[in-house]
Amino acid sequence: MANEKNKSLETAERILEKLIDSKFSRDSLIVSFGGGITTDISGFIASVYLRGIDVMHIPTSLLAQVDASIGGKTGVNSKKFKNMIGAFKQPLAVMVDTYYLKSLSKRHITAGYSEIIKHALIDDKKLLLRLEKFQGDFRTGKNSIELVNLIKISSKIKAKIVEQDEEEKSVRAHLNFGHTFAHAIESVQSFKGLNHGEAVGVGMLCAAKLSLLLNKLTIKEYDRVRKINKKYKLPTELPSDCEPQKILKAMELDKKSKNSNLRFIVLDGIGKAEIVENIPEEKILNSLKI
Numbered sequence: 001m002a003n004e005k006n007k008s009l010e011t012a013e014r015i016l017e018k019l020i021d022s023k024f025s026r027d028s029l030i031v032s033f034g035g036g037i038t039t040d041i042s043g044f045i046a047s048v049y050l051r052g053i054d055v056m057h058i059p060t061s062l063l064a065q066v067d068a069s070i071g072g073k074t075g076v077n078s079k080k081f082k083n084m085i086g087a088f089k090q091p092l093a094v095m096v097d098t099y100y101l102k103s104l105s106k107r108h109i110t111a112g113y114s115e116i117i118k119h120a121l122i123d124d125k126k127l128l129l130r131l132e133k134f135q136g137d138f139r140t141g142k143n144s145i146e147l148v149n150l151i152k153i154s155s156k157i158k159a160k161i162v163e164q165d166e167e168e169k170s171v172r173a174h175l176n177f178g179h180t181f182a183h184a185i186e187s188v189q190s191f192k193g194l195n196h197g198e199a200v201g202v203g204m205l206c207a208a209k210l211s212l213l214l215n216k217l218t219i220k221e222y223d224r225v226r227k228i229n230k231k232y233k234l235p236t237e238l239p240s241d242c243e244p245q246k247i248l249k250a251m252e253l254d255k256k257s258k259n260s261n262l263r264f265i266v267l268d269g270i271g272k273a274e275i276v277e278n279i280p281e282e283k284i285l286n287s288l289k290i
């Protein structure tokens with residue numbers, strides 16, 4: 001089964017050897033079928049096999065349907081850190097069918113909503129209103145029309161942002177909203193605690209708190225972020241094993257730190273994001289008090 005431990009170079013090497021043994025050629029196509037871990041690793045393999053062959057994704061988790069399968073970021077984890085090894089490789093196509101979500105656990109449906117909420121918070125006020133109004137049983141993964149709409153809107157936001165900045169030189173970084181905190185949480189918990197989507201949920205709340213501390217978000221807006229997390233059953237507290245100093249240390253090792261400065265994505269009001277650097281340590285620690 002796919003997990004953050006086997007999203008590794010060893011797994012990639014094993015699959016690559018199989019492709020070689022099976023005589024996959026430059027004309028071959030890799031079709032990934034699974035969650036974000038599968039789309040990430042398949043895309044990475046496609047980017048290095050024979051210096052690059054085609055790949056298409058059939059994402060089967062909500063998180064992969066609204067986020068991971070789109071935009072061409074691929075990769076595996078290093079022994080200690082997430083997504084440290086990878087490449088940009090755009091898929092030929094992404095085929096989304098909500099039918100697959102029927103067998104997805106409620107916990108992983110919830111995890112998928114975190115990235116939909118992220119897209120709303122950084123880019124689309126109306127999507128946030130829509131998520132706030134959603135009345136159905138959002139965790140069943142059944143063919144709810146509204147869920148289909150949310151997937152469509154969310155994946156279009158991701159595609160729009162990636163089209164502007166494919167290799168993350170500027171605006172694509174906004175998609176990392178909450179992720180500096182989330183990756184630190186995942187790493188402190190040795191990938192055995194919150195899953196990626198849940199960590200992004202609580203990470204977004206920390207990033208919203210930082211936005212509040214920087215006077216870029218009002219208390220009312222911060223409360224909206226907390227409420228939307230709560231509604232979609234995402235965590236609203238840091239896990240007990242994530243002491244602030246440990247999180248800070250893990251963040252300092254995050255690959256997205258530029259010139260050893262920590263970079264954060266904060267909200268400048270709901271629906272607009274920006275990159276901030278040189279944040280005093282005390283403010284970072286205070287942003288963990290959510």
Ligand SMILES: NC(=O)c1ccc[n+]([C@@H]2O[C@H](COP(=O)([O-])OP(=O)(O)OC[C@H]3O[C@@H](n4cnc5c(N)ncnc54)[C@H](O)[C@@H]3O)[C@@H](O)[C@H]2O)c1
Nearest residue numbers: 002035036037038060061063064067068073100103104196
């Ligand atoms: N490349 C990107 O742009 C990008 C963006 C966001 C996240 N990610 C990566 O995506 C990963 C998280 O993705 P995820 O949440 O899909 O995790 P995942 O791939 O681990 O899938 C979650 C779990 O659900 C299972 N599963 C998947 N589809 C299922 C289905 N239809 N029915 C039953 N079980 C199913 C999987 O086997 C797994 O146990 C992380 O590694 C993250 O770094 C990448």
